């Protein structure tokens with residue numbers, strides 16, 4: 001049965017800075033997912049606190065804010081059958097040092113050792129998260 005979903009993807013500031021927007025977008029489009037909307041955004045602390053509401057009390061949260069405000073990011077609205085788990089699979093594990101080769105984080109991600117894990121891409125992990133996060137960026 002068709003299960004059309006919509007998800008939020010962020011190409012994080014390291015991805016923009018390193019000129020990887022095209023290659024990351026190509027992975028998503030080549031897989032077959034549809035790009036519904038795209039915008040470049042300089043994230044505010046308010047947007048990040050809403051987007052990362054589950055992490056605001058973690059000790060590494062200030063590092064996330066520094067990382068995610070270090071330059072513009074690119075927000076994508078992407079849709080397709082089972083796109084939420086599909087883009088998570090394309091993205092790979094959180095830690096780019098050990099993320100599987102063949103994934104976006106595994107192939108392009110480079111952890112600089114800064115206080116936040118720099119890993120190029122965010123994607124929603126459930127339909128509820130997608131709805132919440134899409135409202136932050138679009």
Ligand code: UDP
Nearest residue numbers: 060063064093094115116117118119122123
């Ligand atoms: N993060 C971090 N340190 C940690 C855990 C997470 O800097 O110990 C950052 C990292 O950039 C990650 C984001 O916070 O992508 C969100 O964390 P989550 O555990 O939800 O990972 P994701 O879903 O992005 O794989």
Ligand code: MG
Nearest residue numbers: 122123124125
């Ligand atoms: Mg997450």
